Amino acid sequence: KNEVEQSPQNLTAQEGEFITINCSYSVGISALHWLQQHPGGGIVSLFMLSSGKKKHGRLIATINIQEKHSSLHITASHPRDSAVYICAGNSNYQLIWGAGTKLIIKP
Amino acid sequence: EAQVTQNPRYLITVTGKKLTVTCSQNMNHEYMSWYRQDPGLGLRQIYYSMNVEVTDKGDVPEGYKVSRKEKRNFPLILESPSPNQTSLYFCASTGYSTDTQYFGPGTRLTVL
Numbered sequence: 001k002n003e004v005e006q007s008p009q010n011l012t013a014q015e016g017e018f019i020t021i022n023c024s025y026s027v028g029i030s031a032l033h034w035l036q037q038h039p040g041g042g043i044v045s046l047f048m049l050s051s052g053k054k055k056h057g058r059l060i061a062t063i064n065i066q067e068k069h070s071s072l073h074i075t076a077s078h079p080r081d082s083a084v085y086i087c088a089g090n091s092n093y094q095l096i097w098g099a100g101t102k103l104i105i106k107p
Numbered sequence: 108e109a110q111v112t113q114n115p116r117y118l119i120t121v122t123g124k125k126l127t128v129t130c131s132q133n134m135n136h137e138y139m140s141w142y143r144q145d146p147g148l149g150l151r152q153i154y155y156s157m158n159v160e161v162t163d164k165g166d167v168p169e170g171y172k173v174s175r176k177e178k179r180n181f182p183l184i185l186e187s188p189s190p191n192q193t194s195l196y197f198c199a200s201t202g203y204s205t206d207t208q209y210f211g212p213g214t215r216l217t218v219l
Binding site (some may be wrong): 044045 | 108155215
């Protein structure tokens, strides 16, 4: 069993839909990262959470420390949101990676 | 502009020919790391460095070496590359005073 698990692995949705990607972890972490990887390969850090909720534009990330669960939400999804979204737990400056969720938003 | 740079971006080489992938950051970050990304396996950490002259093995260190002589640079060395090291490599950095991980653009390596 992976220490950081994401679901779903793949998600295809229509433009405008509300998107939720889930991340559960079984190890002790000090924070959880959400990252975005575009088809070109580059990785961008979206959020780092240690508690509660953060919002940036149409992206919202939440974390429940007691349940060891985090979610990434995208409101009013757009084709340019198509990417792989990865969650990673931060443990002593090392990242424990989820496998990623491949999101495709169709126009 | 805050950034992590990697060179080369693409490299095709042959088995056994030593190579170095450079990584440099301009944010005075203490912590740097190398990852490889393979289909179906996600990102796996190769080596990391907590500061100058401090390096340690990650999850998949075999076949790789690193050095951290200066704070800004963290090169990845493949002394004798093999085809199973064909992968996409990322360098990343973060600092004790920041929450964000910064990633380089990636180096796509093919070993024939």
